[in-house]
Amino acid sequence: MKEIIADNKFVELNYKVIDRKTDQVLNEVEFPLGYVHGVNEVLSPQVARELEGKMVGDVIEVPIDSEKLFSPRDESLVITDQIENVPEEYREVGTTIVMENDKGQTRTFIVTRMDDKTLTIDGNHPLCGREVIFRLEILSVREATEEEIENGGMVEDGAEVPNGLKLPIDMFSNPGGTLQ
Secondary structure, X not given: OOOEOOOOEEEEEEEEEEEOOOOOEEEEOOOOEEXXXXXXXXXXHHHHHHHOOOEOOOEEEEEEEHHHHHOOOOHHHEEEEEHHHOOHHXXXXXXXEEEEOXXXXXXXXXXXXXXXXXXXXXXXXXXXXXXXXXXXXXXXXXXXXXXXXXXXXXOOOOOEOOOOOEOOOOOOOOOOOOEO
């Protein structure tokens, strides 16, 4: 009998973020995402609810309201400047630039356009203003171990640290936040 996704199950899945209008794949995972269902908040509550009761081989599509998730698009965060005012290392489309305001708050901008004279950066989230679907394919479902439940995901041998403790390696680490 196949395991179904429920609390305290270890789940591995692949996902793609697809633009609803163009059917273009905007993002996809290179390696399966693993997490403990109901314990780890790597997935938004909406996506986690949709996965509830599904099993290996199931593919689900979850439409996401990116305006609600990322806030409405703010055109004041789109800045175009003369290319000579931009350091050489930032002169490539797709490059990220972290900027800090006078209060010490940071925001990431992405170089979105460039020509011989100008360069444009955008501080809006790349999915802001788009209608997207998360397409998730469930690869495995099993009982999570006590250690996985405690840590929210798979625990592997970690690096040795001076006091002799081992640090777990999170396989589903997402530096940009949670998978929405």
